[in-house]
Amino acid sequence: EDQVTQSPEALRLQEGESSSLNCSYTVSGLRGLFWYRQDPGKGPEFLFTLYSAGEEKEKERLKATLTKKESFLHITAPKPEDSATYLCAVQVTNFGNEKLTFGTGTRLTIIP
């Protein structure tokens, strides 16, 4: 069974204090790993897709990286507006199986 585990469950940082969120996965074959951001009371907002080990993608203060077993979301010099829950999801290789399997998320709070 495909599994996604995110850690930590919650993280509080001071504004400007860089850190990383972890997403470890166990799947039969990875087609893509996705990062989403979710604000309270809203739907997940797409951030990145990663396809293969060694790949990296960046957007503003966020950088996502991928290995064969896990992905990291690095946040550099965060601001209060980066506070949200960050979700990781995987999609497996057999086409026709389009569903995303999500982790339970990391709730990030940036303190001014």
Added chain:
Amino acid sequence: NAGVMQNPRHLVRRRGQEARLRCSPMKGHSHVYWYRQLPEEGLKFMVYLQKENIIDESGMPKERFSAEFPKEGPSILRIQQVVRGDSAAYFCASSPGPQGRTDTQYFGPGTRLTVL
């Protein structure tokens, strides 16, 4: 560019009533997915539909739940005879269909169902 639209945003039902949740995909998207988010749990896949076809319903409860995506109009997730355990946020996502290596799903704002 309108995103995925869901309505209603909030829905209150009494036990035993029916709930109908609607989802209009992004313009140009022909694939729709429904997910459920229970309190303190992650998003769980329920069903994947294309126009007039259910492609994967492996995450749907066997009873009381059904989904459709007609040729015209929004996708509907229908829950009959609701119970308190159905209280959750229901999210719809849409995608244009597999392009290259994968197919990004874009989510709507969700419908929060409360069963009294």
